[in-house]
Amino acid sequence: MKSAYIYVRVSTDEQKRKGYSLPEQEDRLLKHCDHNDIKVKGIYREDFSAKNFNRPEWKKLIAMVKKKSSHEENNILFIKWDRFSRNIQYAYEMIGILRKHNTAVMAIDQPIDLTIPESSVMLAVYLSVPEAENTRRALNTTNGIRRAKQMGRYPNKAPLGFINLTGLDGKKFIAPTQPEAGIIRWVFQQLAKNIYKIAEVRNMAYAKGFRCSSSNFSKLIRNPVYCGLISIKLDSLERQMIKGIHDPLISEALFYEVQDIINTKRKINSKTDELKATFFLKEFLVCPVCARKLTGSFSQGSTKKYPYYHCPRKCKTRINAFKLNDSYKHQLQQFSLSNKVTELFNCIVEDSNTITQKAEYLQVRKIIIRQLEEQEATLSKARKLFVSDILKYDDYSDLKKECKANLDCLKKELDDIVIKLKSIDKQRQSGNYPFVNIFQGYSNFDIADKKSLAILIPPGNLNLQTGDVSLDLNNALSKILSQTDKPFHKNEFYR
Known part of the structure; x- marks a missing residue:
């Protein structure tokens, strides 16, 4: 046998x-x-x-x-x-x-x-x-993908921040999905500031819950799909950009601004970054002895280095940088908006921010509801074709599974939008806005923002014994800001 x-x-x-x-x-x-x-x-x-x-x-x-x-x-x-x-x-x-x-x-x-x-x-x-x-078959697939792209559709697997959906006509398209879409928009905004390394922005996005490898993140920030463009390869060297039918996450201007920044070779010096972060007030400090501008540097101690603002001249004036920075932060946090300014800001926020944000959420909710209706209509139509023996069981099963997955994702997005809308309504009813104490989040400001604030409210007189500093408010700011009576305890910065 x-x-x-x-x-x-x-x-x-x-x-x-x-x-x-x-x-x-x-x-x-x-x-x-x-x-x-x-x-x-x-x-x-x-x-x-x-x-x-x-x-x-x-x-x-x-x-x-x-x-x-x-x-x-x-x-x-x-x-x-x-x-x-x-x-x-x-x-x-x-x-x-x-x-x-x-x-x-x-x-x-x-x-x-x-x-x-x-x-x-x-x-x-x-x-x-x-x-x-x-x-x-491969050639037909390639030609089909090219034709779809020329029509403005994205036929491949949706990139991060988007989801693949199928319309009533059976054609696939991509739509933004939260929270990834919002985080990606924030990523491009941070890169446009040109003060962070790409790895730093990725780590900050990771802290917000955005999971993406280093190599994929590098591809993500170079992908024109996020600004509504679809790239088509014409030959080995040339590419053509087609306006996509999907909703972009960012503007074309922001996308190309980021490309100019990340494609420019820059020498990044971590030591310089550390100096800038520690001595961001040095351009605004004046020596109380000789009236010259102070500079900043680290002094080597027995076990570690200590930062000091110091005078470059013979008077040898120096102040601990940490204490002075903390004193400046504390003095700022003693100020809040005056009552009349708060009322004005309430009106401005109500008119510009809250209403605009709510309108955006309502528009997103409208789009999601329309997409839900389209998916349910597609499923209903497929069910009728299957009952009529026009659609085979395998095809109906695959289409049903895809529609169910799309419906689950869309329902989750709709729930998130509803929660955000309720939060806005609750905030408007309470009338409590976080901008009243506008300097409470000072510790989270980046160096560029801290310097801009120091230009607006520069440090004044220095106390060489305690390391305290006063603030110089001009007449306009003194009418806008009011000082609280909260006592200052130095130790609160070192707890």
Whole structure:
């Protein structure tokens, strides 16, 4: 009695086609073996592409063949030659390897007697046709993607911050998804300031819950999809930008501003950054002894370095930088907006910020509701076509699964928008706005903002004994700001 191994294979796309299922292939091969009195030594089932032989089950089969004695004849059976390979070069190489181990391969629907010299011509035909099909399918896919992009659609997997959706016409499109879309918009805004390294912005985004590897983050900030543009490759050197039909997360101006910044070679000196962060007040401080501007530097102690603002002249005036910076911060935090200014700001925020933000959320809610209706309509239409036997079960099942996933994502986004709208309404009813104590978040300001604030409210007289500093308010600011009576405790900065 002869013996053989059975090998059945489908690729991901072939699973959707009737007649290519693994059970059907296996059933036909088992019947063939039973009819021809062939003993089945093993069955290997594969769900993998045949573009090469780097397939898990095929590797197991080859390992099994190599374990057997070279004197023992082995056979591998499959339905057609395209189940074996879709690359003629790799196919011939594998046939040669199997011959060394006294193993023959055969397709029961396309039998070939390799002992006849002319049969090699038919083998070449059977092996080359699947490769030609693969090449044609890949070319059609490439052309289809190009046509979709030329129409402004993004046919690939949605990038971070977007989600793939399907319209009533069956065409796919991408739409922003929260909270990723909001964080990506914030990322571009931070990069446009040109004061942070890319890695620093990524770490700050990570702290907000944005998960993205370093390499993908580098690609993300260079992707024109976020400003509403879709890139089409014309040749090896030239690309064309097409206006997409999807809603952009940022403006084109902001995108290209960021590209100019991140593509410019800059020498980043971490020591200089540390000096700027520690001695950001040095341009505004005057020596109380000789009236010259103070500078800043670190002094080496017995165990570590200590920062000091000091006079470059012979008077040797110096003040601990940490104490002086803390004193400046405390003096700022003693100020809040006066009552009349607060009332004015309430009106301004009500008119410009809150109402505008609520309008944006309402617009987003309207878009999400429309998308939900489209998905539900698509599902309803597909259900009717399935009941009418127009749509096959596999196609209906795949479409239903996709619609369900889209509906779940859209419902989650809708819930987030509803929560934000309720928060705005609650804030408007309470009338409590965080801008009254406008300097409470001073510690979170970046260096550029702290310097801008120091220009507006410069430090005044210095106390060399305590390290305290006063503030110089001009007449206009003295009418806008009012000072609280909260006592200052130096130790609160070191707790």
